[in-house]
Amino acid sequence: MSNAIDAVLIAGPTASGKSAVALALAERLGGMIVNTDSMQVYREARILTARPSIEDEARAPHMLYGHVGVREPYSVGRYQADAAKALAKAKRPIFVGGTGLYFTALTEGIAEIPPVPASIREAVRQKREAMGAEAFHAELAARDPASANLRAGDTQRTLRAMEVLEATGEPLSYWQTKAGKPVLEGLKLARFVLAPPRPVLHARIEGRFDAMLKSGAMEEAAGLSGLDPALPAAKILGLRELQAVRAGAMDLATATTLAKTATRQYAKRQLTWFRHRMGGWHWLEAQDLSNIIPEILSHLS
RNA sequence: GGCCACGUGGCGGAGUGGUGACGCAGCGGUCUGCAAAACCGCGUACCCCGGUUCAAUUCCGGGCGUGGCCU
Numbered sequence: 159m160s161n162a163i164d165a166v167l168i169a170g171p172t173a174s175g176k177s178a179v180a181l182a183l184a185e186r187l188g189g190m191i192v193n194t195d196s197m198q199v200y201r202e203a204r205i206l207t208a209r210p211s212i213e214d215e216a217r218a219p220h221m222l223y224g225h226v227g228v229r230e231p232y233s234v235g236r237y238q239a240d241a242a243k244a245l246a247k248a249k250r251p252i253f254v255g256g257t258g259l260y261f262t263a264l265t266e267g268i269a270e271i272p273p274v275p276a277s278i279r280e281a282v283r284q285k286r287e288a289m290g291a292e293a294f295h296a297e298l299a300a301r302d303p304a305s306a307n308l309r310a311g312d313t314q315r316t317l318r319a320m321e322v323l324e325a326t327g328e329p330l331s332y333w334q335t336k337a338g339k340p341v342l343e344g345l346k347l348a349r350f351v352l353a354p355p356r357p358v359l360h361a362r363i364e365g366r367f368d369a370m371l372k373s374g375a376m377e378e379a380a381g382l383s384g385l386d387p388a389l390p391a392a393k394i395l396g397l398r399e400l401q402a403v404r405a406g407a408m409d410l411a412t413a414t415t416l417a418k419t420a421t422r423q424y425a426k427r428q429l430t431w432f433r434h435r436m437g438g439w440h441w442l443e444a445q446d447l448s449n450i451i452p453e454i455l456s457h458l459s
Numbered sequence: 460g461g462c463c464a465c466g467u468g469g470c471g472g473a474g475u476g477g478u479g480a481c482g483c484a485g486c487g488g489u490c491u492g493c494a495a496a497a498c499c500g501c502g503u504a505c506c507c508c509g510g511u512u513c514a515a516u517u518c519c520g521g522g523c524g525u526g527g528c529c530u
């Protein structure tokens with residue numbers, strides 16, 4: 159790697175081929191690959207999350223892949239801490255993944271907010287259920303005016319705002335003004351977004367899910383049965399559909415269609431984030447993966 | 460060949476003589492601790508040709524198409 163660049167970041171929608179690019183780059187530069195994906199951290203879900211294979215992991219050092227159990231509630235906060243630790247060990251880090259928020263933690267930092275006790279989280283959740291979304295939102299807005307612009311129906315954010323308020327006595331907006339330190343602060347970065355044309359991406363998504371099925375995705379899903387639906391890992395695309403097939407509630411063809419559709423919709427959301435948050439990154443068409451490496455290298459010198 | 464029914468946006472599916480149900484897909488967008496999540500927004504579609512009417516997707520006739528029944 160050029161002595162001018164401290165770290166390479168490669169973002170891209172799911173199935174854009176970024177893992178392969180990162181691997182080729184790591185081999186070429188002798189770098190370490192650091193995961194920046196919220197789902198590839200889960201140990202028991204390698205196939206469904208399209209995590210690098212054991213063979214691929216042997217070709218270059220990989221960090222933060224499969225280091226968390228599916229029953230653990232992982233989050234950006236933990237990622238930020240894990241990434242900082244990984245950075246300390248990685249000589250030539252190449253951060254790769256598709257989770258926009260995690261990249262934000264790396265490049266912009268997220269506020270350091272005191273942890274919310276599980277008991278409060280649960281109490282707040284029950285409170286919202288008991289009083290209804292509208293009343294809950296009204297109370298939240300009264301106690302934390304900055305939360306008024308949240309939609310009452312936005313379960314996640316209204317819950318989070320109330321939790322923080324109850325746990326810390328200060329509104330979320332207060333904490334958010336105290337900007338956190340970016341994990342990669344002060345480093346020279348080379349940042350890339352892999353963005354294949356939509357039709358190409360859709361075709362890859364389809365092909366990849368079919369390949370997952372052939373590699374044992376169904377068995378993997380079976381092994382994850384009984385996972386609490388509230389856990390982040392329960393949101394792994396395709397998991398619910400395959401488990402429904404296994405339970406006899408859905409046929410495989412339907413499940414496959416639904417899983418592919420959900421994946422396309424996810425890719426679309428990722429691209430929206432990238433377009434608006436990573437406009438200044440180097441955008442690579444990534445239609446033909448073979449010429450991406452030279453393109454990336456040209457930006458590292 | 461005869462009889463009957465139907466023909467609405469990419470798909471499914473309501474409905475009406477004059478302000479385009481709705482669902483899905485698709486597209487656009489929001490975004491600081493569940494983010495592969497959560498949430499928001501976006502559609503001049505009524506098979507063709509005549510006729511009736513101030514007005515036809517809606518009524519009438521014909522054509523074409525699809526499905527079913529009959530011989």
